[in-house]
Amino acid sequence: MSHDSEVCIIGAGLAGLALACALRTGGRTVTVLEARNRPGGRVLSQAGHDLGPSWIWPQNHRMLALLDRLRLDAFPQHATGRLVFEDAAGAIRRDLDFATMGGALRIDGGLARVTDALAGELGGSLRLSCPVRGVTEDSTGVTVSTAHDTIRADRVVLALPPRLAARLGVIVPDVPTWMAGQAKLVATYPGPFWRAQGLSGDAISHRGPLAEIHDASPSDAGTGALFGFAHPGAARDPGFRDAALAQLGRLFGQSAAAPDALFVKDWSIDPDTATPADQTPLAGHPAYRALPPTRRLTFAGSEAAPENGGFLEGALAAAETAYSQLMHVAET
Numbered sequence: 001m002s003h004d005s006e007v008c009i010i011g012a013g014l015a016g017l018a019l020a021c022a023l024r025t026g027g028r029t030v031t032v033l034e035a036r037n038r039p040g041g042r043v044l045s046q047a048g049h050d051l052g053p054s055w056i057w058p059q060n061h062r063m064l065a066l067l068d069r070l071r072l073d074a075f076p077q078h079a080t081g082r083l084v085f086e087d088a089a090g091a092i093r094r095d096l097d098f099a100t101m102g103g104a105l106r107i108d109g110g111l112a113r114v115t116d117a118l119a120g121e122l123g124g125s126l127r128l129s130c131p132v133r134g135v136t137e138d139s140t141g142v143t144v145s146t147a148h149d150t151i152r153a154d155r156v157v158l159a160l161p162p163r164l165a166a167r168l169g170v171i172v173p174d175v176p177t178w179m180a181g182q183a184k185l186v187a188t189y190p191g192p193f194w195r196a197q198g199l200s201g202d203a204i205s206h207r208g209p210l211a212e213i214h215d216a217s218p219s220d221a222g223t224g225a226l227f228g229f230a231h232p233g234a235a236r237d238p239g240f241r242d243a244a245l246a247q248l249g250r251l252f253g254q255s256a257a258a259p260d261a262l263f264v265k266d267w268s269i270d271p272d273t274a275t276p277a278d279q280t281p282l283a284g285h286p287a288y289r290a291l292p293p294t295r296r297l298t299f300a301g302s303e304a305a306p307e308n309g310g311f312l313e314g315a316l317a318a319a320e321t322a323y324s325q326l327m328h329v330a331e332t
């Protein structure tokens with residue numbers, strides 16, 4: 001029986017995109033189905049600002065090799081200056097001389113430059129706005145039902161969080177999706193004015209609604225930006241934006257309360273990333289592990305990574321493992 005594709009990958013986040021590019025280079029026919037109208041998944045950059053992941057670490061050798069292949073440069077997270085600390089009662093200290101994210105690396109223009117570049121290599125093999133509704137494995141292949149049609153493939157890769165794979169009728173352990181309960185806010189300014197005050201842009205607040213803030217300015221500091229993670233659930237409050245602006249003003253001065261632009265992404269209410277279970281805050285980083293493939297189903301999202309699970313590096317590690325499994329199957 002002839003199938004539409006040797007491999008059908010569900011999810012065009014970093015894992016699905018990286019795997020699809022590798023398989024095509026290895027000579028396989030691949031179809032990638034993505035629910036959203038854009039590639040990248042949790043990688044999301046708006047006007048060049050990251051509303052999903054921002055950071056790569058120097059030990060993320062797969063990410064660094066990918067940047068090299070795509071000819072994208074990384075630059076260091078700004079980490080010079082003092083941190084602002086706000087306690088639960090609102091008392092503020094500005095004398096703490098340490099940086100929380102020193103050593104991390106960022107990409108000018110946002111990490112979506114990575115996923116957009118990979119998506120560009122896939123051309124017509126990537127189908128956007130194509131949510132998968134169900135996956136059925138049988139003795140001769142797999143049937144993938146989308147909102148529009150049905151696809152047959154020899155093998156299917158679930159390049160998405162296990163909690164989302166469970167919705168497709170696949171039996172998979174319940175493991176939380178890393179950062180799915182989070183919300184991120186980016187405020188932009190004419191310049192990084194806090195640096196002239198000896199502040200790094202880092203802040204920790206027990207009062208909120210932002211829990212942790214960092215400098216998100218571009219490498220040339222031609223404009224300024226701060227980003228903050230909301231306390232769990234805080235972004236679902238209708239007054240979140242105003243409260244966050246008031247907080248930026250308290251911590252960094254009144255200029256911070258009047259940004260040129262404000263971007264907010266609440267991942268906890270995005271059904272293409274989070275389930276209601278992801279709204280329960282995590283006590284720590286879950287112990288992710290590789291999920292063994294079935295005869296025709298392979299898992300490849302970052303939450304199925306053998307190492308660095310939950311992170312960008314984990315998405316590439318999971319794609320690498322899935323690639324070996326699929327190429328091995330094809331050769332035996």
Ligand SMILES: Cc1cc2nc3c(=O)[nH]c(=O)nc-3n(C[C@H](O)[C@H](O)[C@H](O)COP(=O)(O)OP(=O)(O)OC[C@H]3O[C@@H](n4cnc5c(N)ncnc54)[C@H](O)[C@@H]3O)c2cc1C
Nearest residue numbers: 011013014015035041042053054055132179302310311312
């Ligand atoms: C706010 C935030 C900050 C983060 N910060 C960092 C950081 O600084 N550094 C770091 O390393 N990591 C960070 N992460 C984690 C990082 O974003 C993820 O590890 C990585 O993007 C996961 O990639 P993935 O391809 O495994 O999954 P995803 O990006 O979740 O991709 C899964 C894809 O599947 C699609 N999909 C879902 N359901 C269906 C369906 N039914 N049919 C078709 N498609 C479907 C989704 O739309 C999505 O595109 C952060 C995440 C968030 C949310």
